[in-house]
Amino acid sequence: MGIAEVFIGSMQQLLFQLFNFIPKILVALLIWVVGKYLISLVVKLLKKVRVEGAKPVNKLVETLAFILLPLGKVLLFLIVLDYLGIGSSVIQALVSGFTFAIAIAVGLAFGKALEPDAKAVVDSVKKQLEK
Structure with missing residues (x-):
């Protein structure tokens, strides 16, 4: 076996693994896009919640929406990493x-x-x- 045959065999194996990994990457991107959409939707809905005459509750809802956005993105990132098998x-x-x-x-x-x-x-x- 020559160097060229080893190189070609290695490249074939690399391409095979890459082509097998592409569907996982596409599904991970889909999870990321859908997750970001759902997180932003929940945050927008939380920001629209208003209770008349209850200023502390409104402040709590605003704070919850402020915290939920980065926390949701971190959780989504961890979910995508787990799906990719990291x-x-x-x-x-x-x-x-x-x-x-x-x-x-x-x-x-x-x-x-x-x-x-x-x-x-x-x-x-x-x-x-x-x-």
Whole structure:
């Protein structure tokens, strides 16, 4: 077997796998388009909901619509990845990274908010050590 035969065999196998994967990509695109349409439809319907004389409920509905759009897109993206057969370990790594990012942001927010209290504690410890 020569190099040319190995190359041709590899290319045939690659093309065969590619042609077998094209229907999956088309269905994934269909899922993406239909999903985006449904998400936008739900958000539009939520934005139209108004309760007379209930300002907190209206604000809650607006906030829910604001949160639902990006959350729905992320969920749709994960559904498409799962359909395409991308490993669940990749999805778990993405979720873990997102969770760690949120934890760090919350920790920094609390740290910045408690900065004056921490300064007061450090100053009192310094005064105690100077005595």
